[in-house]
Amino acid sequence: DVVMTQSPLSLPVTLGQPASISCRSSRTIVYSDGNTYLNWFHQRPGQSPRRLIYKVSNRDSGVPDRFSGSGSGTDFTLKISRVEAEDVGVYYCMQGASWPYTFGQGTKLEIK
């Protein structure tokens, strides 16, 4: 199984400041179709996960452009250019290149 490792696990951020979350995979996550199936999700308490980023760097419809994804190989990053109050919650990376799909442990973002 591909192990996904996120850091940090806790991320206190001041409103308006940037934030960055790292995700490392234990091996490359490129599928046979050439796509790197690396997703980022945001989950608020009591809600379903919402996908923010797919295939490393593509924003889902309706996701604010302050969110961006980057990376290649085994190292990936989610960045928030200016944190807003609605961004609190837990962020997960997930690889979908091979079964079983696997997730990072989650990063809890809170406002300082």
Place this chain on the structure above:
Amino acid sequence: QVYLVQSGAEVKKPGASVKVSCKTSDNIFNKNGISWFRQAPGQGLEWMGWTSARSGSTKYAQSFEDRVTLTTDPSTTTAYLEVRNLISDDTAVYYCASDWSDVHPDTADHWGQGTLVTVSS
């Protein structure tokens, strides 16, 4: 329009079975795969398996393959997750999500609202 609507919360005794439904829009059911995930209280997300009405295929996570069955009903565009021999550690919120297929190369893009299954004696 895209939707996945799951059945309501369940309370089951240890050893029992539970069947969770996921009613999807036609475009999801006919083109996409459906994956199932679960999240124990206060824990992270775990993938359980994938199914496709389009291909008739299923794939299970190794830790679930002897207790879980994924099925689909084309007449109602509904996917089902059955878990047998429930134990207290199966207490979790179970999610369905639109997922990969040969004509939909994308993963976990839309999610159901979740179904809480509580296993308690």
